[in-house]
Amino acid sequence: SIPTVQKKIVLLGQSSVGKSSLVYQFCKGEFFENQEPTIGASFLTKELDFSTHKVSLQIWDTAGQERYESLAPMYYRKAAAALVVFDLNEAYTLNKAKDKIQELSTNGEPNMIITLVGNKCDLERRINSEEVKEYCEENGIMYFETSAKTGKGVEEVFQKISRKFKLPKK
Numbered sequence: 319s320i321p322t323v324q325k326k327i328v329l330l331g332q333s334s335v336g337k338s339s340l341v342y343q344f345c346k347g348e349f350f351e352n353q354e355p356t357i358g359a360s361f362l363t364k365e366l367d368f369s370t371h372k373v374s375l376q377i378w379d380t381a382g383q384e385r386y387e388s389l390a391p392m393y394y395r396k397a398a399a400a401l402v403v404f405d406l407n408e409a410y411t412l413n414k415a416k417d418k419i420q421e422l423s424t425n426g427e428p429n430m431i432i433t434l435v436g437n438k439c440d441l442e443r444r445i446n447s448e449e450v451k452e453y454c455e456e457n458g459i460m461y462f463e464t465s466a467k468t469g470k471g472v473e474e475v476f477q478k479i480s481r482k483f484k485l486p487k488k
């Protein structure tokens with residue numbers, strides 16, 4: 319059997335930007351128009367096969383509603399990667415995402431892979447991608463645009479992150 323690397327990853331971002339929808343699309347290939355807001359957090363796992371090893375992702379999908387905000391540090395603690403999600407149609411969710419990225423750079427694990435994900439690219443967009451890309455370049459973070467609804471770009475986010483998780487050196 320081939321060796322497995324286990325990594326914790328966490329999804330953060332404003333309520334309703336589509337964190338749970340991204341996780342369900344990635345893990346199960348399902349999408350729900352009436353996805354309920356997450357309570358506290360939910361947990362799913364997914365295994366990715368690379369030729370030399372497997373990556374087992376322990377995915378923590380947090381609740382974006384304000385009342386759960388204080389729980390976030392508990393969920394990003396010891397995480398190898400964070401997906402900070404915003405809604406391409408709601409400009410204020412990008413500001414919230416930037417605040418979260420700032421918080422992660424200050425309080426998160428030093429080597430945490432931070433990615434910014436603009437979701438709902440299937441809808442009319444109200445955010446200029448070029449500005450977001452510039453922000454990400456300046457801050458050394460990866461940027462993806464996705465649709466949890468159509469599945470566009472979703473696999474790529476998790477693949478690109480997981481490819482960075484190597485086996486520990488013997």
Ligand code: GTP
Pocket residue numbers: 331332333334335336337338339340350351352353354355356357380381382383437438439440441464465466467468
């Ligand atoms: P919290 O759990 O409250 O933090 O919200 P969330 O970020 O998990 O959002 P959720 O996945 O529950 O999605 C919120 C709403 O947006 C639901 O009605 C989803 O069906 C819808 N939605 C999510 N992703 C997309 C997308 O890519 N495109 C479209 N059109 N709708 C989406």
Ligand code: MG
Pocket residue numbers: 337338339354355356379380381382
């Ligand atoms: Mg949710």
